[in-house]
Amino acid sequence: MYEYHIPVLLNECLEGLNIKPNGIYVDATFGGGGHSREILARIPQGRLLGFDQDPDAQKNAFDHPNFTFIRSNFKFLENFLRHNNAEQVDGILADFGISSHQIDDARRGFMFRNEAPLDMRMNTETGITAADILNQYDFVKLIRIFRDYGEILNAKPLTERILNARTNKLFAQNSDLIEAVAGLYPKQKENKFLAQVFQSLRIEVNNEIEALEAFLEQCIQVLKPGGRLVLLTYHSLEDRPVKNLIKTGNVEGNVIQDFYGNVQTPFQLITKKPITASEEELERNSRARSAKLRVAEKL
Ligand SMILES: C[S@@+](CC[C@H](N)C(=O)[O-])C[C@H]1O[C@@H](n2cnc3c(N)ncnc32)[C@H](O)[C@@H]1O
Incomplete structure (x- = not known):
């Protein structure tokens, strides 16, 4: 069941x-x-x-x-x-x-293990999505989210990667984000790092x-x-x-x-x-x- x-x-x-x-x-x-x-x-x-x-x-x-x-x-x-x-x-x-339920339903985009849209809204009827944040926020706003909400120590290269990636292609799927930040962290720490990145976006999306x-x-x-x-x-x-x-x-x-x-x-x-x-x-x-x-x- x-x-x-x-x-x-x-x-x-x-x-x-x-x-x-x-x-x-x-x-x-x-x-x-x-x-x-x-x-x-x-x-x-x-x-x-x-x-x-x-x-x-x-x-x-x-x-x-x-x-x-x-x-x-x-x-x-x-x-x-x-x-x-x-x-x-x-x-x-x-x-x-x-x-x-919100985690397991891939369509909601809270997790990075399966291909999913960068949404992360708890209230799916209103508000901005994680993709909107990645595509629209400026450097200062993005770095603040990763530092304050993800407690990511070195948020600067992460933010730079995002700004760079979106000049070529706008963020839509979680794989776009995972690709953009690939290699920033050692392989064995990657899951923890991605969890912090996703958590920080989730906190911002839902205020x-x-x-x-x-x-x-x-x-x-x-x-x-x-x-x-x-x-x-x-x-x-x-x-x-x-x-x-x-x-x-x-x-x-x-x-x-x-x-x-x-x-x-x-x-x-x-x-x-x-x-x-x-x-x-x-x-x-x-x-x-x-x-x-x-x-x-x-x-
Ligand atoms: C951890 S779950 C609660 C599970 C619940 N105690 C149960 O036993 O099924 C958190 C729930 O709170 C809702 N939620 C989180 N923040 C909220 C907010 N600011 N206002 C209203 N609902 C919120 C989420 O949509 C989610 O369904």
Whole structure:
């Protein structure tokens, strides 16, 4: 059977949400609905609102009176909750990044192993593609993406190769990009390098960091006191604003201290150390490898 996505750290997320049967919950990244299905089963008198910007995810939405699917970017969290009469909620789950379905469907262009168009949009109905970025961005913008989002140390020759290649032929397929950067890195490091290049483009295409930061700051407003924030991150660019938010109440990590020198924050951290997947889970689902789960409670 086709598996859209295997939910990561499922039991740990459910425990983190501390679910009340009549509570109102948000799954900000519905995907295949793996986490949502289990939340919904635990709230017979409650409500669950599931966000996803991918039209493919909407096909997994449940036909259930306690469930509402919102096909939108989660950066509009507050507006959509208000619009759905759910201004204040008891828990929010977010499982950032892309789903296995998005990775595995070659037409979406997230991976470099099979021939695919350079698309990488989560919302396939709007926005610019990875090809547009490679064909249109100038040197300064491209180098910034590779440095900041791919953490690629020597982004200059990479950017030069791209600018050079597009004077002959515009980028369309992932093989155009792979050919353009061939030989820049030793063979044994090529996969890691390409993964960094593709990740950086994906983050830019989907404006991921801006959306993540806008979403996180709205969580403070919409969570009830005692409400739970359950966040799954997969790389350091996601980790940083999440850690900052919980520690300081803002994504930049600007510390505000009270008279006694205590750092002010609207959250209490529940997981002293981020939770990671067990060996047993990794055997079943290798995509859980880099996952870090943090749980915080709104004060
Ligand atoms: C890792 S998957 C979530 C999988 C889900 N927890 C499950 O068990 O099936 C992430 C999902 O979030 C969606 N997503 C990522 N960023 C988003 C954003 N800014 N707004 C709305 N949806 C987003 C993606 O389209 C993808 O379907």
